Amino acid sequence: MTDAMIAVADQxxxxxxxxxxxxxxxxxxxxxxxxxxxxxxxRQIAFSTDAPEEEST
Incomplete structure (x- = not known):
């Protein structure tokens, strides 16, 4: 376990x-x-609260 900890610390x-x-x-x-x-x-409820995107001209 110590070897793994040292190897990760050296990354x-x-x-x-x-x-x-x-x-x-x-x-x-x-x-x-x-x-x-x-x-x-x-997911559905989260995205349903997004403001509508404005169209670019």
């Missing part, structure tokens, strides 16, 4: 969050997928 653009372990990966992926599903469920 030119390291990630903000480091996921270590398969269980952690699956838990985070599941939580993020659930959040994306919730967002998609609101």
């Amino acid at each position: 030119p653009d390291p990630p903000r969050r480091l996921v270590l372990g398969g269980a952690s990966y699956h838990a985070i992926r599941g939580a993020l997928s659930a959040r994306l599903d919730e967002l998609e469920a609101q």
Whole structure:
């Protein structure tokens, strides 16, 4: 685990969050997928509130 942390820290653009372990990966992926599903469920209502675009002349 320490080797992975050092390798990531040495990267030119390291990630903000480091996921270590398969269980952690699956838990985070599941939580993020659930959040994306919730967002998609609101897509129609979200776009329905946009102001109409003006025509350019």
